[in-house]
Amino acid sequence: MTMSDFPPGLVLIIGAFLLPIIGQRLRPMLTLGLPLLTLYLVWSLPNGTFSTFPLLDYNLAFVQSDSISRLFATVFSIMTFGGSLFALKQKRVLELVSVFVYAGSAIGVVFAGDLISLFIFWEIMAVASTVVVLSAGGKRSYQISMRYFFVHVFGGTLLLIGILSHIVDTGSTAFTAMEPNTFGTIFILMGFLINAAAPPLSAWLSDAYPEASFSGAVFLSAFTTKAAVYVLLRGFPGTEVLIFIGVFMIFYGIIYALLENDMRRILAYSIVNQVGFMVTGVGIGTEMALNGVAAHAFTHIIYKGLLLMSAGSVLYMTGRRKCTDLGGLFQSMPLTAFCSIIGALSISSFPLTSGFISKSMISQAAADESLTFIWFMLMAASAGVFLHAGIKFPWFVFFQKDSGLRPSDPPWSMRLAMILFASICIGLGIWPEYLYAMLPYEVTYVPYTVTHVVQMLQLLLFSGFAFFIMLPLMKRTLTITLDFDWTYRRFFRLVLGRLFATIWKIDGVIRRSFLAKLDSGLNYLAQRHEGPSSLLSRDHPAGSMVIWVTVLLAIYLLMSFIR
Amino acid sequence: MNEQEKHWLVREKTIRLLWRGGIAILFLLVMADFFIHAHPYFQIDGTFGFFSWFALVTCISMVLFAKALGLLLKRKDTYYDNE
Numbered sequence: 001m002t003m004s005d006f007p008p009g010l011v012l013i014i015g016a017f018l019l020p021i022i023g024q025r026l027r028p029m030l031t032l033g034l035p036l037l038t039l040y041l042v043w044s045l046p047n048g049t050f051s052t053f054p055l056l057d058y059n060l061a062f063v064q065s066d067s068i069s070r071l072f073a074t075v076f077s078i079m080t081f082g083g084s085l086f087a088l089k090q091k092r093v094l095e096l097v098s099v100f101v102y103a104g105s106a107i108g109v110v111f112a113g114d115l116i117s118l119f120i121f122w123e124i125m126a127v128a129s130t131v132v133v134l135s136a137g138g139k140r141s142y143q144i145s146m147r148y149f150f151v152h153v154f155g156g157t158l159l160l161i162g163i164l165s166h167i168v169d170t171g172s173t174a175f176t177a178m179e180p181n182t183f184g185t186i187f188i189l190m191g192f193l194i195n196a197a198a199p200p201l202s203a204w205l206s207d208a209y210p211e212a213s214f215s216g217a218v219f220l221s222a223f224t225t226k227a228a229v230y231v232l233l234r235g236f237p238g239t240e241v242l243i244f245i246g247v248f249m250i251f252y253g254i255i256y257a258l259l260e261n262d263m264r265r266i267l268a269y270s271i272v273n274q275v276g277f278m279v280t281g282v283g284i285g286t287e288m289a290l291n292g293v294a295a296h297a298f299t300h301i302i303y304k305g306l307l308l309m310s311a312g313s314v315l316y317m318t319g320r321r322k323c324t325d326l327g328g329l330f331q332s333m334p335l336t337a338f339c340s341i342i343g344a345l346s347i348s349s350f351p352l353t354s355g356f357i358s359k360s361m362i363s364q365a366a367a368d369e370s371l372t373f374i375w376f377m378l379m380a381a382s383a384g385v386f387l388h389a390g391i392k393f394p395w396f397v398f399f400q401k402d403s404g405l406r407p408s409d410p411p412w413s414m415r416l417a418m419i420l421f422a423s424i425c426i427g428l429g430i431w432p433e434y435l436y437a438m439l440p441y442e443v444t445y446v447p448y449t450v451t452h453v454v455q456m457l458q459l460l461l462f463s464g465f466a467f468f469i470m471l472p473l474m475k476r477t478l479t480i481t482l483d484f485d486w487t488y489r490r491f492f493r494l495v496l497g498r499l500f501a502t503i504w505k506i507d508g509v510i511r512r513s514f515l516a517k518l519d520s521g522l523n524y525l526a527q528r529h530e531g532p533s534s535l536l537s538r539d540h541p542a543g544s545m546v547i548w549v550t551v552l553l554a555i556y557l558l559m560s561f562i563r
Numbered sequence: 564m565n566e567q568e569k570h571w572l573v574r575e576k577t578i579r580l581l582w583r584g585g586i587a588i589l590f591l592l593v594m595a596d597f598f599i600h601a602h603p604y605f606q607i608d609g610t611f612g613f614f615s616w617f618a619l620v621t622c623i624s625m626v627l628f629a630k631a632l633g634l635l636l637k638r639k640d641t642y643y644d645n646e
Binding site (some may be wrong): 251254255258259261262322328330331367368370372375376379380383384387399402450451454455456457458459460461462463464465466467468470473474477478479480481482483489 | 570572573585588589592593595596599600601602604605608612614615616617618619621622623625626627628629630632633636637638639640642643
């Protein structure tokens with residue numbers, strides 16, 4: 001193995017364990033240097049398969065490099081760099097270590113050339129991301145991280161069942177495009193979808209991400225769901241059911257985000273919404289759609305990271321996270337508010353921002369394929385994104401009412417990270433050709449036509465108009481909205497609790513009555529056989545015992561003759 | 564707090580101005596439909612001002628739907644606190 005085909009993800013995973021050893025003063029050099037080294041390695045990889053290791057009868061391929069895997073690995077590395085810059089003020093080394101293992105394993109997933117190495121990195125990712133949630137500290141984080149972990153272990157188990165069964169079916173470990181028509185491939189698809197936060201098990205995301213630290217949530221937003229988008233893009237392009245799952249996720253995200261009061265949970269629901277667009281694109285499966293998915297995953301990671309950085313800055317400076325407690329912060333945090341608005345415009349795919357040049361490819365693909373219903377849904381959803389994330393998030397955090405809070409902008413490292421990501425959002429929006437050149441298929445799409453810009457502006461600004469005329473209905477309240485996690489947090493607990501209480505009760509009754517019967521039976525026997533002539537007190541001559549011993553020995557002798 | 568002490572952006576006068584400016588922009592955007600060549604993929608998306616009214620109608624319905632769902636699924640945010 002030469003340096004040029006060293007698995008780039010391993011740089012971050014190995015480097016992670018140097019972080020606690022190295023002193024606090026040198027640590028920033030590693031946290032900023034390692035992602036850049038990774039980026040360099042990713043870009044210097046030629047197409048092809050490297051780093052193969054034999055395992056039993058199979059060959060593991062840790063690096064299979066092509067334009068799609070390099071695109072995802074690139075944005076994962078940029079995210080790790082920007083996130084590390086933002087996290088320079090993070091004092092918990094455990095979080096940094098787990099974040100680096102997490103990012104490294106996500107890059108490992110996108111380079112995995114076979115199903116076995118894919119599964120290995122998939123599981124490292126699950127464990128490392130759990131530790132990111134856990135490292136926020138406290139009993140609450142512990143409970144949440146365990147719920148998060150169980151969902152991902154369940155997903156991992158489905159994936160493992162699928163992979164093993166697929167290997168038995170085909171005799172090959174290759175990770176290629178599949179159709180969900182065998183037991184194995186269906187389980188693989190289910191395993192992938194759980195990490196994409198698809199229904200019904202989608203609540204893990206909005207349950208766990210908002211509970212991470214101010215910096216942890218920034219990293220969490222990037223890797224798990226987008227690695228899932230990557231494997232869906234690779235494994236199941238053109239699988240029709242994904243269109244419907246994706247559209248469901250889009251509207252689920254919008255509706256729940258509209259009802260939410262916690263600023264980071266609004267953003268968490270909007271991750272599901274955005275991943276929904278990507279899953280829909282994978283389902284459409286044309287070259288235009290898949291290009292759109294890859295481009296949208298790239299831009300989404302940057303602007304969602306930016307949005308969570310601005311939310312993280314507010315949390316870091318004020319310690320508050322509920323919209324009802326916030327408002328009016330633009331006066332003392334102008335830079336954070338500005339960057340948050342850039343992120344919000346990008347997620348809404350406003351012209352001249354990164355979202356505009358990526359998301360429109362997916363809806364264009366729906367139009368090209370004459371998917372009428374889906375196209376109208378995607379248009380409604382684009383308007384809905386502006387409603388639930390584009391306006392709602394900045395409005396309730398930075399404007400709304402005057403909460404009286406006057407925190408200043410966060411420390412320079414956090415400001416710098418936000419400026420960097422905001423610049424990327426605008427840069428990609430103005431010069432899309434750099435991103436288009438990295439896409440898997442040739443791009444013929446032209447985003448900036450007068451018609452498209454005017455139509456998108458109409459869609460977005462009238463959505464904004466709807467927001468402000470409906471403002472009285474949007475008033476934030478101190479509430480949460482029950483989600484699917486209610487089933488395992490309340491319903492199962494209640495049902496299982498009741499069930500076991502009944503079982504223990506019946507069990508107790510049976511035990512007691514059995515003991516009572518046994519007791520009375522023994523008493524009866526004892527009474528019956530009391531006295532010198534009864535069964536238990538009779539005496540036996542020693543001679544009869546000798547006879548029986550002789551009989552037994554004779555049988556034994558006889559048995560030894562027959563074989 | 565009287566008007567002059569407030570940040571200029573949240574003074575009543577500015578807000579009034581923003582509303583008027585905003586509505587003017589919306590009007591101009593709809594009027595822009597006269598000058599662009601829409602190439603509809605389906606039937607209805609070529610009609611005049613389609614993207615404007617479609618956004619308005621769908622957004623209002625989404626908010627109302629969320630409101631209705633909220634009646635059913637909203638709980639106090641201390642709901643899970645005794646875990």
